[in-house]
Amino acid sequence: MLDKLEALKVFCITAETLQFKQTANILSVSPPVITRVIAELEEYLGEPLFRRNTRQIHLTEFGADFLPHAKQLLAQSDELFSQAKHYREExxxxxxxxxxxxxxxxxxxxxxxxxxxxxxxxxxxxxxxxxxxxxxxxxxxxxxxxxxxxxxxxxxxxxxxxxRERIVAAPELIAKLGMPKDLQDLQKRYPLAGLIDRNTGRAWVWNISEQQQFVPHEYAFVSDDQHLNLGAALAGKAVAQAGDWLCADYLARGELVELFADMPKLPxxxxxxxxxxxxxxxxxxxxxxxxxxxxxxxxxx
Missing domain, CATH: 3.40.190.10 (Periplasmic binding protein-like II)
Structure with missing residues (x-):
């Protein structure tokens, strides 16, 4: 008998790995178990979920459409059961x-x-x-x-x-240079701090909003540590972009000033x-x- 929730879990993981063997490794079962569960789910749905060849598999159009619904149902079921779960010390x-x-x-x-x-x-x-x-x-x-x-x-x-990320600078730097009129002015006249993405080795782009990004042309300070990046801003060395979890207290105490505070921010x-x-x-x-x-x-x- 097909356990629909467990079959959906197998399907969602296989849709990510696109390999029955890797899915089996993740779930600590044998590959034939994954093959059987997917076959039973396809039979139940009356549609193929994957196209198969000797080397790899791909989602069918139906499988791609079905995937977000499967994820949503799994998330809802997980939340439902977690609310009713009681734990024993043993x-x-x-x-x-x-x-x-x-x-x-x-x-x-x-x-x-x-x-x-x-x-x-x-x-x-x-x-x-x-x-x-x-x-x-x-x-x-x-x-x-x-x-x-x-x-x-x-x-x-x-x-x-x-x-949300905020663009911040020390009050001393703003007293010296004034508030920037816009992002173009920020690019031209202000020293900027760059935060290195440790996954790529390149500086992060400043995501301003869903529609707008800012790419500094030159940097006055660069680090792969967000705390040091903010430290450069606190010292008046550069303008930095920092998460609100990192800079909120400094803004509240007046040790930093937020630039473009009214600009919509990407959540x-x-x-x-x-x-x-x-x-x-x-x-x-x-x-x-x-x-x-x-x-x-x-x-x-």
């Missing part, structure tokens, strides 16, 4: 591997999480912090936080808020994710649910 033991970006509130989040987990002494957290996006399968990551628009059908993702979605597996361990689900409750206060909604 079930919560072992290691949970967590991946977070380098955000200023990591320590505060960890402290609150550990307090809430005090009833589970046999639970071990393996907490990784990196500016690089990890391969969650190869790194054996159970759950984590991502900020951005990238979609990965191997993951169950829950949006917890948004992050970057912040999502908590976990691996989409056929069976999620109670320890992973517990930590996921606790972080989903802790994190929203650190983001705009």
């Amino acid at each position: 079930d919560i033991k072992g290691t949970v591997r967590i991946a977070f970006p380098d955000v200023p509130f990591n320590e505060a989040v960890l402290q609150e999480l550990l307090e809430r987990l005090s009833a589970y002494p046999e639970l071990v957290l393996d907490w990784r912090v990196s500016a690089q996006r990890l391969n969650v399968v190869h790194a054996q990551i159970d759950l984590g936080l991502r900020v951005g628009f990238a979609v990965d059908s191997r993951l169950i993702m829950r949006r917890i808020g948004y992050m 970057w979605p912040a999502c908590l994710y976990r691996n989409q597996t056929l069976v999620t361990s109670p320890r992973v689900r517990l930590v996921f649910d606790l972080l989903a409750d802790i994190l929203p206060k650190y983001f705009s909604q």
Whole structure:
């Protein structure tokens, strides 16, 4: 008998990997199991989901149309069951591997999480912090936080808020140069700080809004660390773009000035994710649910 929810999970992961063998590795089952589940799902739907040849598979037009509906249903079912889940102490033991970006509130989040987990002494957290996006399968990551628009059908993702980036400078620099009239004026007359993307080795483009980007032609300061980048702005060395989670306190204290404050800003979605597996361990689900409750206060909604 076909388990429809489990079949949808297999389909969504296979749509990402486009390899039955890799899907089998992710789900810790044999490739014939994946082949059988996909075949049964196709028979149930009355339409092929994949085109197959000897080397690879591709989504059919029907499969591509069906995929977003499958993802939505899985997300809804996961949220429904997580609300009704109760945890027993004897079930919560072992290691949970967590991946977070380098955000200023990591320590505060960890402290609150550990307090809430005090009833589970046999639970071990393996907490990784990196500016690089990890391969969650190869790194054996159970759950984590991502900020951005990238979609990965191997993951169950829950949006917890948004992050917006602001263009900031020290008051001393603005007193010297005045406020820029527009982005063209900013490009011509102001020293600029560049933040290096550690995944590509190139400086990030400044995403101003959904319709507008700003690409500095020259830099007065460059770093692959967002804290040092902001430090250059605080020192009056350069104008920088920084996430509101990093610069909000400095703006509130008057140590930084926001440029183009009235300009619409691109809302970057912040999502908590976990691996989409056929069976999620109670320890992973517990930590996921606790972080989903802790994190929203650190983001705009």
